[in-house]
Amino acid sequence: MKLLELFKRRGSADEARERLQLLLAYERKNRDQPDLVAALREEIMAVIAKHVAVDEDKVKIAMDRGERVSTLEIDIEVPNGGLKKEKKAA
Amino acid sequence: MGKVIVVTSGKGGVGKTTSTASLGAALAQTGKNVVLIDFDVGLRNLDLVMGAERRVVFDLVNVAQENAKLSQALIRDKRINSLFLLPASQTRDKDALTEEGVGRVIAALREKFDYVICDSPAGIERGAQLAMRFADEAVIVTNPEVSSVRDSDRIIGLLDAKTVKAEKGETINKHILVTRYDAARAARGEMLSIEDVLEILSTPLLGIIPENQGVLRASNVGSPVTLHEPTNVAAKAYVEAARRLLGEKLPVALPTVEKKGFLDRILGRKAA
Ligand SMILES: Nc1ncnc2c1ncn2[C@@H]1O[C@H](COP(=O)(O)OP(=O)(O)OP(=O)(O)O)[C@@H](O)[C@H]1O
Ligand SMILES: [Mg+2]
Numbered sequence: 001m002k003l004l005e006l007f008k009r010r011g012s013a014d015e016a017r018e019r020l021q022l023l024l025a026y027e028r029k030n031r032d033q034p035d036l037v038a039a040l041r042e043e044i045m046a047v048i049a050k051h052v053a054v055d056e057d058k059v060k061i062a063m064d065r066g067e068r069v070s071t072l073e074i075d076i077e078v079p080n081g082g083l084k085k086e087k088k089a090a
Numbered sequence: 091m092g093k094v095i096v097v098t099s100g101k102g103g104v105g106k107t108t109s110t111a112s113l114g115a116a117l118a119q120t121g122k123n124v125v126l127i128d129f130d131v132g133l134r135n136l137d138l139v140m141g142a143e144r145r146v147v148f149d150l151v152n153v154a155q156e157n158a159k160l161s162q163a164l165i166r167d168k169r170i171n172s173l174f175l176l177p178a179s180q181t182r183d184k185d186a187l188t189e190e191g192v193g194r195v196i197a198a199l200r201e202k203f204d205y206v207i208c209d210s211p212a213g214i215e216r217g218a219q220l221a222m223r224f225a226d227e228a229v230i231v232t233n234p235e236v237s238s239v240r241d242s243d244r245i246i247g248l249l250d251a252k253t254v255k256a257e258k259g260e261t262i263n264k265h266i267l268v269t270r271y272d273a274a275r276a277a278r279g280e281m282l283s284i285e286d287v288l289e290i291l292s293t294p295l296l297g298i299i300p301e302n303q304g305v306l307r308a309s310n311v312g313s314p315v316t317l318h319e320p321t322n323v324a325a326k327a328y329v330e331a332a333r334r335l336l337g338e339k340l341p342v343a344l345p346t347v348e349k350k351g352f353l354d355r356i357l358g359r360k361a362a
Contacts, residue, residue, distance in 0.1 A: 012310035019312060023143045027180070037147055061162045065144040 026065055037063060037072055044074060052078055092123075092203045094196060095335070096225040098249075100241030102212030104233045105269035108305055108315075110209035111139045112325070113229070115314035116332035118173035122204040125164065125174040127195075129221035130211040131186060134178035140167065141312020142175050151179035154191030160198055169317055174203070187220055196224045214244055222253055227263040229296060229335075233270045234282040242266070242291055265296035267331060272301045273347045284344065297331030299324050300345040323348070 030036075041061060048054055058077035064070060097110045110126055118124040127150060128136035137143045148163035153176070160176075167173035176195075179186060199206045210221035222228065228249050232242045246264060255262045268284060275281045288295055304322035308315035316325045323345065330340055 012307040015312075016310035019138070019141075019143065023138070056159050057161050059159070059162065061147050063145050063147045070144075 022065065022067060037061075040072065041074065048076060048078075054078065092200045092206050093227060094200065094206045094208065094225045095227045095229060096208045096210055096222040096249075097229045097231060098210040098218060098222055098245050099212065099231040099238070100214055100218070100245040101233075101238045104231050104238055105299070106212075106231050107136050107139050107209050108309065109229065109231050109267055109269060109299070109328070110136060110207055111314040112316045112328035113332050113335065114205070114207050115167075115170060115173060115316045116329045117205050117207075117335065118167070118170045119316070120332070120336065121172065122336075123172045123174075123202065124205045124207065125176060125199050125203045127176045127199075127206065127208045128178035129187075129208055129217060131178050131217060132180065132182055132184070133211070134180060136175065136209050137165075137177045138312060139309050140175055140314070142167070142177070143312070146177045149177045149179040150192075150195065151181055151186045154187055154195050156191075160195065169313075184216065187217075189220065189223060192220050193224060214241075214248060218245075219248065219252055222249055224254055225249075225262060226255065227265070227335075229265050229267050230291075230293065231267050231269055232287060232291070234268055234276070234284070234287055236282070239282065239287055239290055246291060246293060264293050265335070266291055266293045267296045267299065269299040270301045271298050271345055273345045276344075277347055295342055296334055297327055298342060298345055299327045299331070 045054075045056075045059070054076055060073075060075040062073040062075070064073075097106050097113070099106050107128075107130075114124050114126045126136060126140070128134050129150070130136070131151065134149070137146055142165045145165050148158035150163070152158035153160050153163045164174045164176055167175065176199075196206060208221045208225065211217040228245075230242050230245055230249075232238050249262050249264060250256050253262050266288060268287060271284075272281060276283065284295065284298060300323050302315075302322060302324040304319045305315050305324050308318035311318060314328075315322055316328050319325055320329075327345070330342075334340055
């Protein structure tokens with residue numbers, strides 16, 4: 001125990017409380033409903049797949065849940081070569 | 091081809107998740123590519139201990155059921171870039187994981203990583219058996235007390251019977267990791283001695299991790315103790331255990347009773 005820690009409020013326990021509050025708020029809200037991120041990803045992928053052939057392994061997805069907002073990062077490596085050839089409408 | 095190590099115990103709460111995080115981080119810090127898999131489906135915790143709980147998108151069940159790509163489910167550690175986590179699912183469905191699914195995931199991870207470390211759930215049921223199923227080696231986490239040693243013995247029996255390696259007639263490499271060792275209680279003769287534990291289990295020792303408040307502080311902030319307080323006695327013991335896993339022949343020192351600092355003594359606090 002360092003001398004400095006005497007003057008801090010409660011040390012690591014504060015951080016533990018904050019992390020838990022954030023996580024549990026999210027988990028309670030999502031317990032009985034389909035995951036928003038999964039739904040977003042499915043639909044975004046479907047839209048992209050309509051236009052280009054993407055290798056699913058080249059899609060990076062990162063999440064960071066914050067207190068008020070969360071960020072969802074979808075990083076897609078799109079091959080050069082333009083649009084997928086659309087079938088001509090009959 | 092990477093090595094698959096299961097961290098298991100039978101008994102709950104002995105320090106499997108803590109050990110998975112710290113051994114994994116220590117191995118990764120030597121430059122190895124390491125992935126930690128949380129097998130505690132329904133009760134995931136390794137994400138919290140690793141401080142990655144806000145970043146979970148997909149999990150082991152999603153990948154095993156082929157609803158997500160492995161590369162999308164792996165979470166890279168923010169501190170060590172050769173360390174990854176594959177979180178457990180929070181589903182209540184106990185049968186969400188199948189042996190085929192897990193086998194596929196582990197086979198893919200073996201290709202990419204030097205070490206695949208599986209954090210087993212407590213118990214000896216399906217979940218624990220799936221976690222050990224594809225292991226090459228096992229770290230059996232044991233506290234020096236009767237019920238933990240007895241459960242370790244049952245787990246050793248399962249490792250020798252129910253793993254793919256055992257079924258092929260090969261031996262699975264087993265190590266005992268004694269955790270939460272309380273030197274003061276040992277000095278008073280209130281705890282099973284290390285010799286007793288090793289003799290009863292007739293399995294070699296990987297290390298002795300002392301009971302230490304630094305472990306709790308590290309989990310509060312979401313970090314393996316080896317990263318959060320590298321000079322802490324428990325952290326050093328984990329680093330040495332990791333080196334033994336890598337094959338180094340290091341003697342195991344028995345933890346000694348820690349002296350309390352002057353201030354701690356005045357304030358009547360436990361030594362940190
Ligand atoms: N060396 C140690 N010193 C002090 N506390 C410890 C030590 N090792 C583990 N603990 C604490 O013991 C508790 C249980 O640890 P952990 O979650 O790692 O056990 P587990 O075996 O994974 O449990 P479960 O069976 O529920 O999965 C935690 O609160 C952890 O911080
Ligand atoms: Mg655990």
